[in-house]
Amino acid sequence: SMLRYSNVSLKDVIRVAFKVKDFQIEGPDWLEAQRFDIVAKFPAGAKREQTPELLQSLLAERFQLKVHRDTKDHAIYALVAAKGGPKLKPTEAPANEQPESGRRGGPGGRGNTMMMMGPDGAHLKATGATLPNLAEMIARFADRPVVDETGIKGEYDFDLTFMPENMHGMPGGGSGPMGAPLGAGHGAGAPPPSADAPAQPAGSIYDSVQAYGLKLEKRKAPLEMLVIDHAEKAPTEN
Secondary structure, eight states: EEEEEEEEEEEHHHHHHEEEEEEGOOOOOOHHHHHHEEEEETTTTOOOOHHHHHHHHHHHSSOOOEEEEEEEEEEEEEEOOOOTTTOOOOOOGGGGGHHHEEEEEEETTEOOOEEEETEEEEEEEEEOOHHHHHHHHHHSSSSOOEEEEEEOOOEEEEEEEEOOSSSSSSSSEEEEEEEHHOOOOOTTTTTTTTTSSSTTTTHHHHHHHGGGEEEEEEEEEEEEEEEEEEOSSSOOOO
């Protein structure tokens, strides 16, 4: 079988090959900016789950890619319990009933996430999600990685409502992006930041976690980084 990527950045391919997230890749800007079409033939007997390893050797061969791993302090948001403790909704269906409940409940089933737009904002719905799952979902709409520091085990249902235009940075507040909702750490019961006009039906993704007795705190944490030592801009032909 063939592997085909069209119009991808090298960063996209590196992410899949080394099983890291975007923010863990450190290298020149062109890794993200420049686009490539990559076609490769899977060796006989190779399985889909071997794709990362195959991509690593393809990158070494065609792009002369050289990398090393390092641990660096990185700005993150820690997902933690707010004052007054968490207010989580445990997932009801036991794991062994999953196929049944999945069939009956339409798009239901455990470990499912859906993103829907409604008049009151974007709804991020998750069924049977762990707290690390939730952190990863929130990170898609945050300006830095989100790490679960709650220590809470188990699976829960979430429905977060927030305004998409608030995803990256908040209006007002001279303390840089996110300064407004996170700076003073306004707790679960606090009103939204004054920068949010009352007419606005939903707050930011940062406010929405408060409904579950959780909050996002700015922190520094050591994260594993993949440092790109060398990569060719002009790869050898497919």
